[in-house]
Amino acid sequence: MNLTLTVNGAEHSLDVPANTLLVELLRTRLRLTGTHVGCDTSQCGACTVHLDGCAVKACTVLAAQAQGRSVTTIEGIGRPNGTRNGSPDDLHPMQAAFRDCHALQCGFCTPGMILRAMELVESGGTLDNRTVREGLEGNICRCAGYHNIVKAVLAAGDAMQEQSR
Amino acid sequence: MSTETGIGAAVKRREDLRFITGRGNYTDDLNVPGQTCGVFLRSPYARAKIGAIDATDALQVEGALAVFTGRDTATDGLGDLPCGWLVKSKDGSDMAAAPHPPLAVSQVNYVGEPYGLVVAESLAAAREAAELVAADFEELTPVVATAEAAEASPIHEGLKDNLAYDWELGDEAATDSALATAAHVTRLDLTNNRLIPNAMEPRAALATFDPASGNYELRTTSQNPHLERLVLSAFVRIAPEHKLRVVAPDVGGGFGSKIFVYAEETVVTWAAAKVGRPIKWTAERSEAFLADAHGRDHVTHAELGLDGAGRFTALKARTTANLGAYLSTFGSAVPTYLYGTLLAGQYKTPNIHVQTHGVYTNTAPVDAYRGAGRPEATFVVERIVEAAARETGRDPVELRRLNMIEPDDFPYETPVALVYDTGNYQASLDKALHLADYAGFKQRRAASETRGKRRGIGFSCYIEACGLAPSQLAIQLGAGVGLYESGEVRVNPTGSVTVFTGSHSHGQGHETTFAQVVSDKLGVPFDDVEVVHGDTGRVEFGLGTYGSRSLAVGGSALISASEKIIAKGTRIAAHMMQTEPTNVAFEEGAFISGNQRLTLQEVAFASYVPADYPPDLEPGLSEKAFYDPENFTYPAGAHIAEVEVDEATGVVQLVNFVAVDDFGHIINPMIVDGQVHGGLAQGAGQALLEHGIYDANGQLTTGSYMDYCMPRADDVPDFVVDTTVTPCTHNPLGVKGCGEAGAIGSPAAIINAVTDALGTEDIAMPATPEQVWRKLSGL
Structure with a gap:
C-alpha cells in the first residue's frame, strides 16, 4: 500500500506491505534505529514514539495507522528539530x-x-x-x-x- | 590532575550523547549489504526424540534460502558448546558433562532448545518458512523440579543419573560435631527462585563471511567478545582465531546473560559461510525467556549453631542447584566456587561445611546472573542469622555485631577457602542504621498498624568476592580460562591517548570511568583520552566483563600499562634533558628534573620523531599490560529494608531501602550509585516479583512480560545509598567492584523485613500478594 506520513518533520511517501508495523517502518525502511524493540507483547515501551504528539508503542501500531499523521522519534527531538547533530x-x-x-x-x-x-x-x-x-x-x-x-x-x-x- | 574529571569526580558519561539522541549502535541496528535473516526452529517439548525433519514446503516459500538442522552442523564437524569450569565431585571424579551440540541432533532437552535454522531474504519469509518445517518428535517424560531431579531417571543418554556433581567445601566432621554440641541450632529450608535475566536488548547476531579472505566477522551481544572468539575457534571449530573477528558493539545490558557462548550466534556464523551471505538473527523477547541462560534456582537446607552467648559455632548448608538441561559456559562454577566460598559472610563462624548437588533438568540452562552464587550464599547466611536472632530472642543487629569479623582481624581466612584482605563491617552497619533511623522503627510500625498495615524491618550484611582470581589458583580449581585482564595505553604522536581494554561495557560506563583513570594517572586532559573496547580486531585480548571485575582487574591493567608509559617516557625525557632517569620525576603529566620540564605530549612526539633519542630505546610510546590479581576483592555492606504489608490484600510495599556499601576507592560516584540502584531493583524483583516457573511438563509458564513480573517504576522506592571506604589492599586503584552488590544484599534484607512483618520464617521468594495473603489468612 502507499503510505504518506511525516517523520521528524520530513514528509515520506512509501510503498509498504499492509501488515508493516510502525516500528518496522521506522527501523527497517527509514533506518531510524533509535526506536528499539524490547519485547513482543507491548509491555516494555522501548519502541515508544510520538504519533501526533501522543506517546504510542510503535510495535503495536500499523504503519498504515500513521497515514497522513506526524511521527516523532528520539532522532527528532531537541533543537534544532531533527538535525541529529547531537551536540x-x-x-x-x-x-x-x-x-x-x-x-x-x-x-x-x-x-x-x-x-x-x-x-x-x-x-x-x-x-x-x-x-x-x-x-x-x-x-x-x-x-x-x-x-x-x-x-x-x-x-x-x-x-x-x-x-x- | 583536574578534580573535575579525575578519580573521584562524578563525570557525566560520554557514552550518553549517542544513546539519548538515538544514535547508539546495537547489534540489531547494524545492517550490511546482502544481508539475510535467520529464524531458529525451537523445541516445543521439554524432552523428546527428534524424528524426521522435512523442509520441503518451507523451501518453497518465496525468499527462503536454506534450512539447517543439527544433522548438518554435526556433519560439518561443529564441536559442542563447552562448559568452562570443570568442577570435581567430592570423590575426586570429574563432573558428568552432557554433550551440548549447538543444534540438537537426536534429542531436545528443554522447551526452546534450537534444533534448526531457517535463512531467508526477509524476516517475514524466514518466519513463514519456519512455520512450514515439519518435524517429528517422540515425547519423553521430562524432569523438571529441582529437588526431585537427582532421583529421577537420567535425561541424558550415557549418564547414570541427573547428578552432574556432588561437590563439597569445608570440614564436615568438625561442622557436624560443633552443631551437635551447640547451645542452639537454627534450621531453615530455603528456595532461591529461578530468575530470567531480561536485559532489555534481546540477544542478536550479525555474521558475515568473506570467501576471498576466508575471514568471518560476528557482531553480537556479548559481554566478552574475546571469549566468544576463543570458544568459536577452539571448541566449535568454525575458524581459527586470526580468521574470526568478534565485535560486541553497543550492548543493551547483560547482567551475566551475555557472558555465555550460545547456540544462536555460533550457528549463524557457521551458516553465513554455507549460505554465502551475511545473516542477521535477533531474538524476540519470547525467545529470550526460553533460551537465555536463567539464574539462581537453588533448594537449600541450612543449619546454624550458636553457643550460649550467641556466637556462631557452625554453619552447614545442603544445596541442590538446578543447572538446566546442559552445563552453560560457567554454569558449573556458580553454585560451587561462587557460592560455597561465600558462606562465611561477614562472620567469624569457625566451622562451615557446604555440599552442592548440581542437577540436570529439562529446563533452560542456568548460569551466572547478576551476583551469580553470591546472592544465593547471602540469602542463606542472612536469612538464617535473622531467624536465629528471632529464635533466641536477640536483636538481629546485635547478633550480627557480636559475630562480625573485626577490623583488626584482617587479613581474615575463612573456613571456606577465602582470605578477606580488608573491610570494616561495623562501620557500614552503623551508617546504615543511622540512615534507616532504626531507633524510630517502632514508632513507624505503630503508625502503620493504625492504617491496617504490618510493618517489618530486615537486615542483610553481605560479603561478595569480585574479580575472580588469581588465574593459577582458579585453573587448579577447574577454570578453563585465565582470570587476568589486558589493557593497552597508546600515546599518539600529538599526545592524545587511545586506551584499549579487554573489559566490555554494556551499561557500566567504562568509556567514561576508564578515561578518568588513565587521564588521572597520566595527567592528560580527560577529553584527550578515548577508550576502545569490544572488538577482537582492535583489542589484543580480553576476558570481558562479569563478576564486577572490570575496574579492579581491567582498570588495574590500564594502571600497569600507564606505569610502563611513564617508565619509558622517563628514559626519553632523561635523554632529552641530559640527565639520568633516576633524576626525573613524573608529576601531573610532566617529566621534571630540576628546573627542566617536558610534558608527556612533548615526550610522545619525540618518541615518534626520534631526533634526539636514547640510542638503546625503540621509538613509539604504546604499552600493553596483563594484570592478574593476587586475590579476589571483597566488597561488603549493610542493607536495611522496610516493608509494609497490606493485611487485606497481602501486597508487600517496599517503603524504604538503605544500602551502605564498601567498594573501596570510587572513581565515579555517580556511576557507582547508579549501579547500586539497578542492583537493588533487581534484588527487589527477586524478593517480591520475579519467578521463572516451569509446569510439570516443562513448559515455561512465565514466558513473557505478561507473566514474568519485572520491577517497574512504581514497584520500588527511592533508594538511600551511601558508602564507606576500606581500600582493597592488593590492586593499584584500591577498588573492589560495585556492579552486583545491590542484587546480592537486597533479597535477604527484603525477605527478612517481610518475615519480620508477618511473624513467620516461612515465606518464599517472591513474596507475592497471594502467598502473603494466604499466610495472613492462615491458609
Missing part, C-alpha cells in the same frame, strides 16, 4: 536531564523512556515522585532501578515548564 547544546530538556541525572546505563530503554516522559510532562498533570513512577509504568528499565529516571523526569519537568513560560 549537548541541542538536546531537548528531557534528554539533557537524563544525562545530567545519570538516568541511563545501557541506553536501550532510554529513547522510549524519554518520549514517554516528555508526554507525561506535556500532559500537564501534577508531577511528583508518585505520579512520575505511575506514569512510567509502561516502560521497563532493567539497569537503572528507576531512581535516577524519576529524578530526571522531575528535573526536566521543571525545565520544560520554565521554557514554556
Whole structure:
C-alpha cells in the first residue's frame, strides 16, 4: 500500500506491505534505529514514539495507522528539530536531564523512556515522585532501578515548564 | 590532575550523547549489504526424540534460502558448546558433562532448545518458512523440579543419573560435631527462585563471511567478545582465531546473560559461510525467556549453631542447584566456587561445611546472573542469622555485631577457602542504621498498624568476592580460562591517548570511568583520552566483563600499562634533558628534573620523531599490560529494608531501602550509585516479583512480560545509598567492584523485613500478594 506520513518533520511517501508495523517502518525502511524493540507483547515501551504528539508503542501500531499523521522519534527531538547533530547544546530538556541525572546505563530503554516522559510532562498533570513512577509504568528499565529516571523526569519537568513560560 | 574529571569526580558519561539522541549502535541496528535473516526452529517439548525433519514446503516459500538442522552442523564437524569450569565431585571424579551440540541432533532437552535454522531474504519469509518445517518428535517424560531431579531417571543418554556433581567445601566432621554440641541450632529450608535475566536488548547476531579472505566477522551481544572468539575457534571449530573477528558493539545490558557462548550466534556464523551471505538473527523477547541462560534456582537446607552467648559455632548448608538441561559456559562454577566460598559472610563462624548437588533438568540452562552464587550464599547466611536472632530472642543487629569479623582481624581466612584482605563491617552497619533511623522503627510500625498495615524491618550484611582470581589458583580449581585482564595505553604522536581494554561495557560506563583513570594517572586532559573496547580486531585480548571485575582487574591493567608509559617516557625525557632517569620525576603529566620540564605530549612526539633519542630505546610510546590479581576483592555492606504489608490484600510495599556499601576507592560516584540502584531493583524483583516457573511438563509458564513480573517504576522506592571506604589492599586503584552488590544484599534484607512483618520464617521468594495473603489468612 502507499503510505504518506511525516517523520521528524520530513514528509515520506512509501510503498509498504499492509501488515508493516510502525516500528518496522521506522527501523527497517527509514533506518531510524533509535526506536528499539524490547519485547513482543507491548509491555516494555522501548519502541515508544510520538504519533501526533501522543506517546504510542510503535510495535503495536500499523504503519498504515500513521497515514497522513506526524511521527516523532528520539532522532527528532531537541533543537534544532531533527538535525541529529547531537551536540549537548541541542538536546531537548528531557534528554539533557537524563544525562545530567545519570538516568541511563545501557541506553536501550532510554529513547522510549524519554518520549514517554516528555508526554507525561506535556500532559500537564501534577508531577511528583508518585505520579512520575505511575506514569512510567509502561516502560521497563532493567539497569537503572528507576531512581535516577524519576529524578530526571522531575528535573526536566521543571525545565520544560520554565521554557514554556 | 583536574578534580573535575579525575578519580573521584562524578563525570557525566560520554557514552550518553549517542544513546539519548538515538544514535547508539546495537547489534540489531547494524545492517550490511546482502544481508539475510535467520529464524531458529525451537523445541516445543521439554524432552523428546527428534524424528524426521522435512523442509520441503518451507523451501518453497518465496525468499527462503536454506534450512539447517543439527544433522548438518554435526556433519560439518561443529564441536559442542563447552562448559568452562570443570568442577570435581567430592570423590575426586570429574563432573558428568552432557554433550551440548549447538543444534540438537537426536534429542531436545528443554522447551526452546534450537534444533534448526531457517535463512531467508526477509524476516517475514524466514518466519513463514519456519512455520512450514515439519518435524517429528517422540515425547519423553521430562524432569523438571529441582529437588526431585537427582532421583529421577537420567535425561541424558550415557549418564547414570541427573547428578552432574556432588561437590563439597569445608570440614564436615568438625561442622557436624560443633552443631551437635551447640547451645542452639537454627534450621531453615530455603528456595532461591529461578530468575530470567531480561536485559532489555534481546540477544542478536550479525555474521558475515568473506570467501576471498576466508575471514568471518560476528557482531553480537556479548559481554566478552574475546571469549566468544576463543570458544568459536577452539571448541566449535568454525575458524581459527586470526580468521574470526568478534565485535560486541553497543550492548543493551547483560547482567551475566551475555557472558555465555550460545547456540544462536555460533550457528549463524557457521551458516553465513554455507549460505554465502551475511545473516542477521535477533531474538524476540519470547525467545529470550526460553533460551537465555536463567539464574539462581537453588533448594537449600541450612543449619546454624550458636553457643550460649550467641556466637556462631557452625554453619552447614545442603544445596541442590538446578543447572538446566546442559552445563552453560560457567554454569558449573556458580553454585560451587561462587557460592560455597561465600558462606562465611561477614562472620567469624569457625566451622562451615557446604555440599552442592548440581542437577540436570529439562529446563533452560542456568548460569551466572547478576551476583551469580553470591546472592544465593547471602540469602542463606542472612536469612538464617535473622531467624536465629528471632529464635533466641536477640536483636538481629546485635547478633550480627557480636559475630562480625573485626577490623583488626584482617587479613581474615575463612573456613571456606577465602582470605578477606580488608573491610570494616561495623562501620557500614552503623551508617546504615543511622540512615534507616532504626531507633524510630517502632514508632513507624505503630503508625502503620493504625492504617491496617504490618510493618517489618530486615537486615542483610553481605560479603561478595569480585574479580575472580588469581588465574593459577582458579585453573587448579577447574577454570578453563585465565582470570587476568589486558589493557593497552597508546600515546599518539600529538599526545592524545587511545586506551584499549579487554573489559566490555554494556551499561557500566567504562568509556567514561576508564578515561578518568588513565587521564588521572597520566595527567592528560580527560577529553584527550578515548577508550576502545569490544572488538577482537582492535583489542589484543580480553576476558570481558562479569563478576564486577572490570575496574579492579581491567582498570588495574590500564594502571600497569600507564606505569610502563611513564617508565619509558622517563628514559626519553632523561635523554632529552641530559640527565639520568633516576633524576626525573613524573608529576601531573610532566617529566621534571630540576628546573627542566617536558610534558608527556612533548615526550610522545619525540618518541615518534626520534631526533634526539636514547640510542638503546625503540621509538613509539604504546604499552600493553596483563594484570592478574593476587586475590579476589571483597566488597561488603549493610542493607536495611522496610516493608509494609497490606493485611487485606497481602501486597508487600517496599517503603524504604538503605544500602551502605564498601567498594573501596570510587572513581565515579555517580556511576557507582547508579549501579547500586539497578542492583537493588533487581534484588527487589527477586524478593517480591520475579519467578521463572516451569509446569510439570516443562513448559515455561512465565514466558513473557505478561507473566514474568519485572520491577517497574512504581514497584520500588527511592533508594538511600551511601558508602564507606576500606581500600582493597592488593590492586593499584584500591577498588573492589560495585556492579552486583545491590542484587546480592537486597533479597535477604527484603525477605527478612517481610518475615519480620508477618511473624513467620516461612515465606518464599517472591513474596507475592497471594502467598502473603494466604499466610495472613492462615491458609
